Amino acid sequence: MNIRDDLKYTSTHEWLKQGDDGATVGISDFAQSELTDIVFVELPEIGRHLDPGDEICALESVKAVAYIYAPVAGSIAAVNEKLRKQPELINQDPYGEGWIVRITPDESGKSAELLDAAAYKQTLEKAG
């Protein structure tokens, strides 16, 4: 199970990469393997404001529909347009080409509980 050390994670299996252009969000390798082949991503509208824990959007696989949740408070600055035609990018490259949205954090600085790679790995081992 691939867990990148340079990212932060949530207990709901999102990863977060803080950068100058905002907070990029996707789902972890564990999450994409649980979902199996993703066939549709319902990308959110640009500009929508989210609090930590709010639903960003839905990911549909043949098996189930799963929601991803905002790790930080802010508004949606960008969505990965490639996912409209190629939702499988999330399965193939969950930390790279399979990024889902980029959030511009707001001034509140609020965030969900963020785990580093080691802590996230522990939550997976405890559950499994």
Add this chain to the structure above:
Amino acid sequence: MSAKTIFEKGRAGRCTTYVTPPGAPPPDLSQLPAAALRAKPPALPELTEGEVVRHYTGLSRKNWAVDVGFYPLGSCTMKHNARLAEQIAAWPEFFAAHPLRPDGSAQGLLRVMYETERMLSHLCGLARFTLQPAAGAQGEHCGMLLVAAYHADRGDRRKTVIVPDSAHGTNPATAALAGFKVRTCPSSEEGIVDLDALRKLVSDDLAGIMLTNPNTLGIFERDIQEICRIVHDAGGLVYYDGANFNALVGRFRPGDMGFDVVHLNLHKTFGTPHGGGGPGAGPVGVVETLEPYLPVPLVTEGPEGFRFEEDRPKTIGRMNAFAGSVLIALRAYVYMRLLGTAGLRDVSGSAVLAANYLKERLSTVYQPSHPGRCMHEFVLSAERQKDELGVRALDIAKRLIDLGFHPPTMYFPLTVPEALMIEPTETESIETLDAFIDAMLQIEREARESPDLLHDAPHHAPVGRLDEVAAAKSLDVRWRPDSTGEGAG
């Protein structure tokens, strides 16, 4: 080998001429707007009557049905449909009854509906039933609208509905459609509602909770009275999803457990046809306090006989254009009269016995989701087969098709990995149950000895393993002619 559509068969100029009644006037199209009229005839296929018959008969022979063989879909209750019910439903007095005929001339049918409503109320320990909802999910939606109407009538703007994490997806969907915000309650390790977690979710915004009992794992919610107490004390209502009523019918009544509103699936527990052979029917029963909100029309008995009552000031309105799946209610009526109270007790007793028999035998090689006795259904996990042998629940299911069985429900509930949910019902012989057990044991051996047989299954079916991902991504539900034929639109 893909089947040809009927459009790809036949030949131009080939057709069957039907005799029109002498003296029948041609249709008057002058009343239609000009834009609705065709310039040229539609590109319909041209076949002889014999070719049409062979086409559709051929398609029907590729179907699996409960009339063909064992169909152990968990939570679906695929029991045999009594033929007497079909015969009576075909009587012209019932079959040809016009839905708008005056009540005075429909007394037979109205009496059947009334007595069906009385029997269901008695079986559930509730005050009144509506027969209107035309499906289980529509019954759930009706129930949620009743919950909303109850709170609105008291000036109470409660917005939250709780569902367990093992709930069927129609529960949160219908609650959301009725305007509620849905919150999920986790299950305990025993697979039932976690009472501590429930207490934390309860607030004065709680409109209600939706529960199935036994739950989707086939386990009886033994704390059900406490759950009802917790929710009632907070001012909420308790909704019973009757999908699993086959485990309890004739023995336990949802009303006695504390449920306020209930939907039943006539196409499950009451042996009426499923799915494409349906339609379904999801009658909804309520305690007295919710009676005023029931949808109209409601069948009532009065001094002049039975009638459809529409004048109910607090009703949530109509759920359907007419009175719901009336001929399905008739079949359920026949079923209940055939069995009587003793027979209905036997139904739940035999259903639970059959499930436990299968669970005992299959647990020797497959991992049950939870140990101990189940009710009318149980869940196996193929996680060990997946981890050790690379064989998944999907592969087991597909191989069952080769061995002459419809697979059980798979990958539900979501709380169990590689889930197979099995519900035999009470109408299967011991020979059929044993044959199914033998097939499942054979598949487990094949998983160890020749797993490729499973990965490529089914080998002996009209279609092989489908590319479900491609089908979901490139969804195409419309056939278009590739020639210059017009009518493609």
